[in-house]
Amino acid sequence: MTSDAQASVLRHNPAAVLSGCLAGAALALAAVGVASPAQGQELASMINAHGYSFYGDLSYAPDFPHYRYVNPDAPQGGEYSEWAPGTFDSMNPFTRRGRPGRYSSSMYESLLEMGGPFGDSAPADAYGEYYCLLCETLEYPESKDWVIFHLREGITFSDGTPLTAHDVVFSHDLILEQGLPSYAEAVRQRVISAEALDDLTVRFEFAPDISRRNLIDQVGYQSIFSQAWYEETGARLDESRLEISPGSGPYMLDSYEINRRITYRRNPDYWGNDLPQMRGRHNFDTIRVEYFGDDAAAFEAFKTGEYTFRAEGNSRQWAIGYDFPAVTRGDVVREEIPVGTPPTPTGFIFNLGQEHLQDRRVREAISLAYNFEWTNQQLQYGLMAQRYSYSQGTRLEAQGVPEGDELALLESLGDLVPAEILTEPALTAHSSSAERLRDRRNLRRANRLLEAAGWVVGDDGVRRNAEGEVLRIEFPFASSGSATLEAILETFVQNLQALGIDAQNQRIDPAQYTERRRDRDYDMIFDQYVAFIDTGTGLHQRFGSEAAEYSLFNPAGLASPLVDRIIDISLVAESPEERDTALRALDRVLRWERIMVPVWFSDSEWVAYWDIYDHPEEFPQFSSGAMDWWWFDQESADALRASGALR
Structure with missing residues (x-):
């Protein structure tokens, strides 16, 4: 360890002070009159744990044997296969250009585990709890001004080289230099420094005078890359490439065929195989992803067993499409798994960077x-x-007219809060006639709103403003999407055209769609935000002004001083009750902003799979876990192959 590193440990790790020279330090402090009780108080307030949550409550003890919802004796073997739409031309998930292959980030781990390699929650029965993965323990003061992670011994990348604290610091710096600008800037403002104190110890220091929310978990969730590989190859994090850096995760890339398939295989030498949280998980030998041009082709391939697990997102297909012989015979299982989280805020999102969509009356009329x-x-x-x-459906959903603590919070914000937010019920979706597509009552309301906003219908039936500009809406969507979604978009556009709006759907190939989404080259787009059941600095990235012009997480480009202020209040809340009050106000204000036309949701996850998989009887609240803790049923697979039903 260098002298600077030693000094850092002594400054920020009271335990190191005690173990090094407690008696001499105490005498020195007494001699010069320095307040040693303050040092003792800092020591008393130190937290050393096997995981992290903001309020310090963890559901799993340090010696837990496995997550409660898994089958710890699940057999390992076999293959899981699913489909992906469109194309891919890169295996670097962090590229700013091109289309990365599905699950290309699955090979990289983080200090704290915040999800399985393929996107499932982990643990899936607790929210806001993050357990040590690459680290063995972490320590931090109650003030959360800094954190030290103590890495486990024996961690290796898939190429057999060791993973150390130096790789952690390198990865942090690499993301700041070459990562997504919105994310990198957010991290840069919050994290002052990252320092490897030795090969197994890394320390992060956080900026003063900001919320302590999401600081420790933010650095704990950072993907860790091999410094040696990047330095040897000269590769960049932000470039599109098929060559991958080694990861430390349970799966590694096996093979790929551009635009056809990707296969990952379980690493038999995975360093973490014996960790308690890995018991009953990562059970498949291989994970295969088959690519198809559109949903119709993918569904036909599923019928023949070309891939064997399908998460169904097409309601029409779920209702009437599963009548093929394999379902009738029982070879294919259909299952509806309850969803324990609030529905994803999906909808037709407005690009607020377009001048003609900056008037709330126009957005309401379109809605x-x-x-x-x-x-x-x-x-x-x-x-x-x-x-x-x-x-x-959660305790954070704003309802009715604001009252009590929520009203007091909103009133304290003065002129930032429009008067109608204080006096009118929280905005809900409008109702329409189920008998006909064109609800005349709603279209009349929309017409009045558009005229009040200065968009008047001319003799040719087209709306223009005083400058003669046409009210135009361009709506791109990927050709790989479902036929049902395309039909829904078409009917929405028909109603917009009935209002005199020059509305057009633009069916484009997936690669072009990805570029236009990244460049925010649209008037409206079918996209999503995230539901929230807790606060965090990520709310600023998704709904805040700080990166509104370019953040991929904020497709509307929302930049509202009121939203910013409420997020800030939630971040410094001193109790769960104060936090929840602020988040209810945030939900109310976001709905008032009308940044999207909200659409539909299902309270169940629809899955269909060939009868070669099994899972525990009870599902945890936050994940269905098919790729994480389901397993392969070899006996059933052999029977299906023997019958000729499955190749």
Whole structure:
């Protein structure tokens, strides 16, 4: 360890002071009159743990044997296979250009485990709890001004080289230099320094005078890359490439065929095989992803067993499409798994960077052209419910007129808060006629709003403003999407055209769609935000002004001083009750902003799979876990192959 590193340990690790020279230090402090009780108080307030949550509560003890929801004796072997739409031309998930292959980030781990390699929650029965993965323990003061992670011994990348604290610091610096600008800038403002104190110890120091929310978990969730590989190859994190850096995760890349398939295989030498949290997980020998040009082709391939697990997102298909012989014979299983999280805020999102969409009256008028009730009955077989809240169905959903603590919070913000937010009920989705696509009542309301905003219908039936500019909406969507979604977009556009708006769907190839989404080259887009059931600095990236012009996580480009202020209040809340009050106000204000036309959701996850998989009987609240803790049923697979039903 260098002298600078030693000094850092002594400054920020009271335990090191005690173990080094407690008696001499105490005498010296007494001699010069320095307040040694303060040092003792810091020591008393130190937290050393096997995981992290903001309030310090962890559901699993340090010696837990495995996560409660897994089968610790699940057999290992076999293959899991699914499909992906469109194309890919890169295996670097961090590229700013091109389309990365699905799950290309699955090979990289972080200090704290915040999810399985393929995106499932971990642990899936607790929210806001993060357990040590690459680290063995972490320590930090109650002030959360800094954190030290103590790495486990024996961690290796897939090429057999050791993973050390120096790789952690290198990865942090690499993301700041070459990562997504919105993310890198957010980290740069919050994390002052990253320092490897020795090969197994890394320390992060955080900026003063900011919320302590999401600082420790932010650095704990950072992907860790091999410094040696990047230095030897000269590769960049932000470039599109098929060559990959070695990861430390349980799976490694096996093979790929551009635009056809990707296969990952379990690393038999995975360093973490014996960790308690890995018991009953990562059970498949291989994970295979088959690519198809569109959903229709993918569904036909599923029928023949070309891939064996399908998460169904097409309501029409779920309602009437699963009548093929394999289902009738029982060779294919259909299952509806309850969803324990609030619905994802999906919808038709406005690009607020477009001048003609900056008027709330225009956005409200456009919203009135969407007929959920007719769409649900005619195109989605009545399977959906309508969404409107960013925390729907939770304690954070704003309801009615603000009152009590929420009203007091909003009133304290003065002129930032529009008067109607204080006096009107929280905005919910409008109702429409299920009998006809064009709800005349809503279209009349929309017409009045557009005229009040200065968009008047001319003799040719087209709306223009005083400068003669046409009210135009361009709506790109990927050709790889489902036919049902395309039909829904078409009916929405028909109603917009009935209002005199020059609205056009633009069906484009997936690669072009990805570029236009990244460049925010659209008027409206079918996209999503995230539901929230807790606060965090990530709310600023998704809804805040700090990166609104370029953040990929904020497709509307929302930049509202009111939203910023409420997020800040939630971040410094001193109790869960104060936090929840602020988040209810945030939900209310986001709905008032009308940054999207909210659409539909299902309270169940629809999955279909060939009868070669099994899972525990009970599902945890936050994940269905097919790729994480399901397992392969070899006996059933052999029977299906023997019958000729499955190749």
